[in-house]
Amino acid sequence: MRLILLLFLSLLSLFANPLQEAIDTASPYDTLKLNKGLYQGNVVIDKPLTIVGKEDGVVIRGDRNGSVISIRSSFVTLKNLTITHSGENFFSIDSAIQMSHAKACVVDNCTLKDTLYGIDMNMVSDSNISNNHITSNGKEIEFRGNALKLYYAHHNHFLNNTIVQVKDVTLNYSNHNVFEKNRFENNRFATHLSLSHDNLFKNNFYQYNSVAIMLMGAKDTMIVGNQILSSKGAAGIGAVIKGVSNFHFEQNRVKFNAKGLYIDGGEKDRSIKKGKDIKRYLINNEIAYNKEAIHFHQSIKNNLIRGNRIVDNIDDIVKDLPSEPSTSNTVEHNYWDKYEGFDRDGDNIGDTPHQIYQYADSLWEYHPKLKFFYASPLMSLLNFMSRLAPFIEPNLLLEDSEPIVEEEIL
Numbered sequence: 001m002r003l004i005l006l007l008f009l010s011l012l013s014l015f016a017n018p019l020q021e022a023i024d025t026a027s028p029y030d031t032l033k034l035n036k037g038l039y040q041g042n043v044v045i046d047k048p049l050t051i052v053g054k055e056d057g058v059v060i061r062g063d064r065n066g067s068v069i070s071i072r073s074s075f076v077t078l079k080n081l082t083i084t085h086s087g088e089n090f091f092s093i094d095s096a097i098q099m100s101h102a103k104a105c106v107v108d109n110c111t112l113k114d115t116l117y118g119i120d121m122n123m124v125s126d127s128n129i130s131n132n133h134i135t136s137n138g139k140e141i142e143f144r145g146n147a148l149k150l151y152y153a154h155h156n157h158f159l160n161n162t163i164v165q166v167k168d169v170t171l172n173y174s175n176h177n178v179f180e181k182n183r184f185e186n187n188r189f190a191t192h193l194s195l196s197h198d199n200l201f202k203n204n205f206y207q208y209n210s211v212a213i214m215l216m217g218a219k220d221t222m223i224v225g226n227q228i229l230s231s232k233g234a235a236g237i238g239a240v241i242k243g244v245s246n247f248h249f250e251q252n253r254v255k256f257n258a259k260g261l262y263i264d265g266g267e268k269d270r271s272i273k274k275g276k277d278i279k280r281y282l283i284n285n286e287i288a289y290n291k292e293a294i295h296f297h298q299s300i301k302n303n304l305i306r307g308n309r310i311v312d313n314i315d316d317i318v319k320d321l322p323s324e325p326s327t328s329n330t331v332e333h334n335y336w337d338k339y340e341g342f343d344r345d346g347d348n349i350g351d352t353p354h355q356i357y358q359y360a361d362s363l364w365e366y367h368p369k370l371k372f373f374y375a376s377p378l379m380s381l382l383n384f385m386s387r388l389a390p391f392i393e394p395n396l397l398l399e400d401s402e403p404i405v406e407e408e409i410l
Contacts, residue, residue, distance in 0.1 A: 019043050034058045041068035045076050053080035061085045067098035077106040086115035093149065095120040107132060117145035118166065121153040130159040136166040141188055150174040158182055171196040184209055193218045201226060210235045217243040224250050231257040241280060250283045260290040266298030277328050278304045292318045300398060301326035311337040317356045317397045335404040343405040354403040357394035
């Protein structure tokens, strides 16, 4: 009997988790300072607590099942840690850090790697996620999770994080969050908002993502001062904008994308109040070196486009479905390198409007089979002849009433 008891105690000590024991025995608001070394993960924090690595090389490693750290309390801080080896179950959202029903938490200067999801934030508010490096498991895109998954998460601040080679960053029903000075590279949808309102994205850097920013039903969103570069793959879109109202896209640089902006203007107008029909504000951006600067789906309406520098794109404006021109747009004071007018009074405003038409070489937008001939000598000749002596009436897509003549570098 004694031998059996000793064997049982030996096995118990073998499977004990010292980090979990330290968490369980700590008092609320205590600080656990960890020395360099490897610590067993799959821990649960259910009280206000700070866990900080005293030096580099503090690794909390899971056992490939479930989440490495589960936070079930407010006022939890994780700092200077490497967190790795979560499970691979999408249904249970296996994560490096899984936070639920918490507020005022901090994740700072942590490395999250070789995990399915990075940080799962379910009903988390007033928290700060800063200075972290987040990546996934290195597998093909369909087998990766999201770096950040926000669900009913409000008033959180994401500052100076680097997010690379993950699937997405998603916000669902999540309002009043701020993303500032983050870096997103080689992801699918770098930031994807769905039914999330009053969020701010400021001074972030996007590069080599399939889609940098995607909005699918979002009110009062601010996209300000970001660099959106070299979106790649079949989509290659800087920003997809659908189902928005009071959307501000200002002072951004959008370069080297297949499509700079993709705007779905096919939404119904029943939510528009009389006298307040502008839904999208595109102001003081540089949109350059894209195949298409702005691609409109279905219709071009309810936009204010002002003070932008739109240069060196193959197409400045594209519309993929025929529709009647709308008078609900305000387009003025943009610099277009394709403007061919004059400025006789020297006020740097063109004497005539800049009108953008759809000529023969853009017919492939309505007839995809013609895309094979895009930019071919034959289509270019048809385009030149249409401009010189139109044999069919071209489609007016957009008119800048007061175009800028001399380039103003943003």
